[in-house]
Amino acid sequence: MxxxxxxxxxxxxxxxxxxxxxxxxxxxxxxxxxxxxxxxxxxxxxxxxxxxxxxxxxxxxxxxxxxxxxxxxxxxxxxxxxxxxxxxxxxxxxxxxxxxxxxxxxxxxxxxxxxxxxxxxxxxxxxxxxxxxxxxxxxxxxxxxxxxxxxxxxxxxxxxxxxxxxxxxxxxxxxxxxxxxxxxxxxxxxxxxxxxxxxxxxxxxxxxxxxxxxxxxxxxxxxxxxxxxxxxxxxxxxxxxxxxxxxxxxxxxxxxxxxxxxxxxxxxxxxxxxxxxxxxxxxxxxxxxxxxxxxxxxxxxxxxxxxxxxxxxxxxxxxxxxxxxxxxxxxxxxxxxxxxxxxxxxxxxxxxxxxxxxxxxxxxxxDEDGYLVLVDRIKDMIIRGGENIYPKEVETVLGDHPDVLEAAVVGAADPRLGEVPVAFVALRPGAATDADGLLDHCRARLARFKVPTDIVFVDRLPRNPVGKTDKPALRARTTAVTVAG
Known part of the structure; x- marks a missing residue:
């Protein structure tokens, strides 16, 4: 038919x-x-x-x-x-x-x-x-x-x-x-x-x-x-x-x-x-x-x-x-x-x-049982001083924090390291954590070079028409973020 x-x-x-x-x-x-x-x-x-x-x-x-x-x-x-x-x-x-x-x-x-x-x-x-x-x-x-x-x-x-x-x-x-x-x-x-x-x-x-x-x-x-x-x-x-x-x-x-x-x-x-x-x-x-x-x-x-x-x-x-x-x-x-x-x-x-x-x-x-694990988009990979960072790994760690509703990580230009990771985070209602708390959470679970250099709080992550996080829009916002190397 x-x-x-x-x-x-x-x-x-x-x-x-x-x-x-x-x-x-x-x-x-x-x-x-x-x-x-x-x-x-x-x-x-x-x-x-x-x-x-x-x-x-x-x-x-x-x-x-x-x-x-x-x-x-x-x-x-x-x-x-x-x-x-x-x-x-x-x-x-x-x-x-x-x-x-x-x-x-x-x-x-x-x-x-x-x-x-x-x-x-x-x-x-x-x-x-x-x-x-x-x-x-x-x-x-x-x-x-x-x-x-x-x-x-x-x-x-x-x-x-x-x-x-x-x-x-x-x-x-x-x-x-x-x-x-x-x-x-x-x-x-x-x-x-x-x-x-x-x-x-x-x-x-x-x-x-x-x-x-x-x-x-x-x-x-x-x-x-x-x-x-x-x-x-x-x-x-x-x-x-x-x-x-x-x-x-x-x-x-x-x-x-x-x-x-x-x-x-x-x-x-x-x-x-x-x-x-x-x-x-x-x-x-x-x-x-x-x-x-x-x-x-x-x-x-x-x-x-x-x-x-x-x-x-x-x-x-x-x-x-x-x-x-x-x-x-x-x-x-x-x-x-x-x-x-x-x-x-x-x-x-x-x-x-x-x-x-x-x-x-x-x-x-x-994995060993034939399940596919996505690491990230090739184009989204951040290269920080020669080290490869896959944003999804950092996003997963942030998402495991009980106060985090959603998170997205993008690369921001850095004159010394080339790129550094910046995290945009939406918190759950009534959350009490702050940027320092989230960074401590990341430091306990990620290699030092993968830890975001800054946390930017947002009400919601921007989405494109099919529901994916609009990372180009977030990258554009990093130009307004002061990044510490």
Whole structure:
């Protein structure tokens, strides 16, 4: 079965079965398929067909999911656009992707727009869905932390492979109900939150903007079996007032990705809410996920689990040789989930994918039982007077302090040593520690050269659109920090 055929297939198998819902609508399988066919007809009337690109500038709603499948039905690809981008950023992505039409929630000043209201104003498309596995399905734009965003090209074979891996790893079935709280402009929201559960025969509730204060009200009302989030969300939920004691009995598991999650936070969340967290790891270039902690343990906090079925994950040295367990190097991935490449950037594609191996730019090592431990990003490594410092190691130590909510470490320029580590720290409510206390905590657990030269207290760490700590923003702030060598 091709993914584009899924709405029709679900409608034939169980017309009245639940499919998708959001804050304003609840659609069974038949209603969802009708909505998809009407949206496909509206797109076709605009000249959209095989090989075109449809941009979705939409919030998290059922409409997004409908148009996603409508575009695929016509053989078109989709490029999701973050609604929080500036007009210049939006126009850059639309131009680079070659978007033939932009679907918006409301009328827009952008060229070639189509509103969701217009999508439902036509008769249903009657043509059979396009079913080319090699057709481009998604153009996912990276966060652009190292420059202008790049368009990651994922075809339908990539998506089908990734969804199959997720279904097998999490044992998803028709009994599963995904609560989507991550943004749909990112591959995690699309693959883990929507596509995998729907392909498994389950259903999806699309939440609107995440609010920690109301999240568990939604859990109790919707009764989901799973959801996926990022460490910042789990941190906010773990810090809710003590009187918040929700019924979470419906939830089989919660997944975590985008950034490493401190083991202390995992323990705090699981102990409080009784929901096992499956921490994993992956990139947009690998169609979302490459490793995960197993559903049926042992789960190992401090690791991102084992390779997912159907993928090879290894650690390479700078000469391209795979190193044994325990040795550190660059994490590389190979399998049917690896992207087709970066749109219009053959040189960067050639650097990223070598002999079928996707070079992630992450430093890691495998432990003796095959669990991957991420050390840090290669580009984030701090070199202090010739000594290599991986910020994640320092962040983990800071995160183990009972008063620390979250921490991030970046390099600050130093005229004598080249770089020195500076820590940005958000404290838990009511915390009594100060910078000296945190530095003493670090000195007891880290070599002297790894101890931050300064602690900068913040209310919250800045995040990029996919929930990762915005380290470029923190590096920019270090110019205002007086650093003692």
């Amino acid at each position: 091709h993914i584009a055929e899924l709405p029709d297939l679900r409608a034939r198998r169980d017309a009245d079965g639940p499919c998708t819902a959001d804050e304003t609508s609840v659609l069974d399988n038949a209603a969802f398929a009708r909505r998809v066919r009407r949206a496909a007809a509206a797109l076709r009337a605009r000249g959209i067909g095989r090989g075109d690109v449809v941009a979705l500038l939409l919030p998290n709603t059922v409409d997004f999911v409908v148009v996603l499948f409508a575009a695929w039905r016509l053989g078109a690809a989709v490029t999701p656009v973050n609604p929080a981008l500036t007009d210049d950023e939006v126009r850059y992505q639309l131009g680079y992707a070659g978007a033939a039409v932009v679907v918006t929630a409301e009328p827009s000043t952008l060229a070639r727009t189509l509103t969701v209201a217009e999508l439902g104003a036509t008769a249903e498309d009657t043509a059979a869905p396009q079913t080319d596995a090699d057709a481009l399905a998604l153009l996912i734009y990276t966060s652009g932390s190292t420059g202008r965003p790049k368009g990651v090209m994922l075809d339908h074979a990539n998506l089908a492979a990734m969804a199959g891996m997720m279904i097998e790893s999490a044992r998803l079935s028709e009994a599963d109900h995904s609560l989507l709280i991550l943004p749909l402009f990112h591959v995690n929201g699309i693959l883990a939150g929507v596509l995998s559960p729907l392909l498994a025969g389950g259903r999806v509730t699309v939440a609107g903007r995440f609010r920690a204060e109301t999240f568990f009200d939604l859990v109790e009302a919707a009764r989901p079996t799973c959801f996926s989030a990022v460490p910042a969300i789990y941190s906010m939920l773990a810090e809710l007032p003590d009187h918040v004691r929700p019924d979470t009995s419906s939830v089989r598991f919660a997944a975590c990705g985008a950034a490493p999650m401190p083991p202390a936070l995992i323990e705090r969340f699981e102990r409080r809410y009784g929901i096992p967290i499956l921490e994993g790891y992956g990139l947009s270039e690998g169609t979302c996920a490459s490793t995960t902690n197993p559903l049926d343990g042992p789960r190992r906090p401090g690791t991102v689990g084992r390779p997912m079925p159907g993928q090879q994950v290894a650690v390479m040295d700078p000469q391209g040789r795979i190193v044994p367990a325990g040795e550190t190097g660059e994490v590389v991935v190979r399998g049917p989930n690896v992207m087709r490449g970066y749109l219009g950037r053959p040189e960067e594609t050639a650097r990223a994918v070598v002999d079928g191996w996707l070079h992630t730019g992450d430093v890691g090592r495998f």
